[in-house]
């Protein structure tokens with residue numbers, strides 16, 4: 001047959017070809033950075049237009065975001081505080097995305113996870129010391145969250161139920177279940193204002209990272225993101241997930257347990273979101289109530305898509321959005337803009353980001369190709 | 376108007392000095408070719424020679440870095456496929472592009488660039504039948520495309536281009552999904568239209584038979600360069616083959632090792648017992664399939680495509696659940712799990728490997744490791760990946776199976792069609808094989824590779840593997856098999872040792888009257 005191909009010269013030194021492999025990878029990956037950045041810039045422009053339309057100054061807006069989110073040591077800590085749950089809820093989108101599922105149930109898993117942590121704490125308070133109690137709470141949050149999103153994965157695998165819809169519906173059910181208990185059996189009757197569970201009390205609240213005002217959730221989020229990145233890129237589990245997500249037919253032909261992988265990925269996702277709920281309860285709120293459903297789960301969807309479902313990128317994007325969330329109060333006060341303004345910005349960004357998906361493969365500088373159908 | 380000029384509708388096409396590089400690789404290097412109006416032009420070349428790239432540059436899918444395109448002698452600028460279409464260039468792909476749930480008529484009408492938002496079907500139907508009256512052939516227009524046979528679909532694809540008034544048709548391996556009879560019919564019809572100067576045709580193919588029977592002129596590419604061409608009547612197929620492969624040697628075909636006479640029959644390795652499967656609508660696609668394959672034996676399954684071959688391969692590769700029946704390997708019930716594939720050494724090459732056996736955006740090295748990524752040396756501690764051994768194994772396989780790729784890190788989806796096939800085969804044949812299931816292993820391969828792949832299959836048989844070969848190419852089956860089985864309407868209709876049967880008998884069973 002044919003002799004060794006034109007391009008793969010057999011005598012080529014190993015190092016040179018390794019260099020080329022590396023440059024091919026670099027080029028391919030550059031696209032994943034440049035296009036989301038581009039989408040961000042376009043959304044900032046679109047949002048500026050919106051502000052101009054309602055008669056506000058875009059310059060002032062972005063200045064306030066900068067100041068309120070990143071301007072002072074205090075605001076940076078505030079930002080980091082808020083990015084902790086975003087990292088975790090974004091991971092709850094990113095991991096299922098690797099196996100080809102679009103799960104948007106992070107909000108629900110956060111709520112049920114947070115509620116479960118608060119609920120298991122009640123009988124332990126005063127009897128068990130804070131350390132073990134917090135541990136039990138974290139485990140409960142993670143398990144319940146894992147169950148919650150894993151259920152959507154299981155229904156997808158066993159019955160072919162669309163996971164996006166089911167995870168969204170499960171969110172409403174989760175919020176309703178929490179309300180049911182918080183307004184009923186588990187209601188703290190000493191607190192007449194807002195139906196909540198019994199507070200865990202200051203002695204049981206989780207501490208701060210030493211030298212900062214930021215709770216341990218941030219450290220945990222970063223560590224989990226790095227762990228999951230390693231899991232997805234350097235382990236056989238991650239490899240199998242990438243195969244199953246890239247082409248389920250090929251995965252089946254390799255005998256990979258596609259169904260189990262789906263359930264595993266969704267359970268990991270749910271555990272992340274459940275942990276986010278745990279940190280909200282144990283480090284911020286001290287109790288479970290309706291303010292757990294503060295939208296972190298939904299913002300996490302946007303964060304994950306902007307980060308192209310890459311756990312490491314999620315850390316940075318989450319901090320950016322944590323800043324936007326953190327500056328919300330300042331913007332509200334200074335510019336007399338309603339709360340929903342930030343939601344408009346997020347919505348715009350999401351739309352533009354989704355539209356920018358069509359740009360992949362259009363720019364020849366990133367790739368050696370442009371077309372799809374190959375024969 | 377062109378009609379006014381010469382009375383010829385067919386377009387003349389010329390490329391001058393086309394060059395296209397992908398990174399460091401020159402996929403096309405200064406390629407010039409000329410297609411006379413109303414001629415049937417064949418484009419030949421081994422896998423990865425740049426044939427698809429050339430026609431994609433012409434059609435505006437890729438932008439050539441250098442070179443120009445002349446249509447009827449005038450410079451033409453094609454920035455995207457829409458431009459190409461406006462200029463009268465149409466392309467038929469190797470895969471079908473019709474919408475399966477729509478009827479033929481609906482497919483034709485919606486393909487029009489100016490399809491109105493609200494379609495007046497009565498009017499369109501009249502216009503369509505007027506159009507069909509002018510056409511030399513027909514295709515069923517009222518049935519959903521999903522119910523059509525491959526040949527009918529391909530006719531419809533071509534009718535679509537004619538309906539869109541394209542005057543130069545480019546066909547990229549149009550016959551690989553067709554039986555020889557279907558191929559002859561369709562190419563004959565196109566030939567008639569070129570002879571009438573209605574259209575010009577450029578066809579990529581690996582089959583010399585089609586070139587000599589239908590083409591007027593030919594261009595031969597090798598490694599992105601034009602190495603020859605001219606009138607088909609003045610060239611022999613030997614000459615063409617020589618130009619395709621240059622001075623490289625075709626390795627000798629592995630011969631069938633005969634079992635010593637009088638030795639006891641080999642052990643049955645693969646046994647299919649009453650396999651029953653249905654499709655989404657509950658129609659039986661496998662109707663109690665029973666078959667045995669012994670060690671060191673190739674059983675070839677012949678049949679008209681669509682008679683259950685694809686579901687059979689899917690059932691054997693875990694992509695389709697059986698309603699009933701069992702698969703046994705060495706008397707053990709076989710479930711398509713990863714552990715069973717490994718323990719029982721079951722390997723396979725499904726058809727359309729890009730769709731069925733690879734993840735297109737993963738790298739060649741990763742795709743080649745699908746079998747072994749979870750075993751040492753690719754892993755440590757059972758779960759930690761070591762990309763180093765994976766990559767060096769890929770380098771070895773790429774060299775051994777002569778897969779043309781820029782690097783093991785290229786996405787496998789960027790390889791040429793034939794090279795994807797080779798990469799998957801390298802993966803599946805690289806270990807010790809006990810059971811091998813191959814479906815149409817030589818689709819889209821150049822003749823050198825065909826010879827090599829068949830050799831590899833024969834080698835596996837000679838070293839004791841039980842081979843199940845599902846093929847639409849009867850010549851392939853007769854050449855390789857020890858035993859021939861015919862599949863018809865989801866069941867095995869006939870089994871005979873290859874020495875005790877003939878084409879006519881097989882053909883009769885294939886057609887379902889026996």
Ligand SMILES: Nc1ncnc2c1ncn2[C@@H]1O[C@H](COP(=O)(O)OP(=O)(O)OP(=O)(O)O)[C@@H](O)[C@H]1O
Nearest residue numbers: 369375397422423424425426427428789791792793
């Ligand atoms: N998009 C792409 N990116 C990188 N390399 C590519 C791309 N498309 C094609 N190539 C490379 O260009 C070369 C020519 O490919 P092409 O698809 O034109 O081959 P071909 O002649 O059609 O082969 P086959 O008979 O196998 O279909 C191959 O080496 C292929 O790997």
Ligand SMILES: [Mg+2]
Nearest residue numbers: 375427791792
């Ligand atoms: Mg090709």
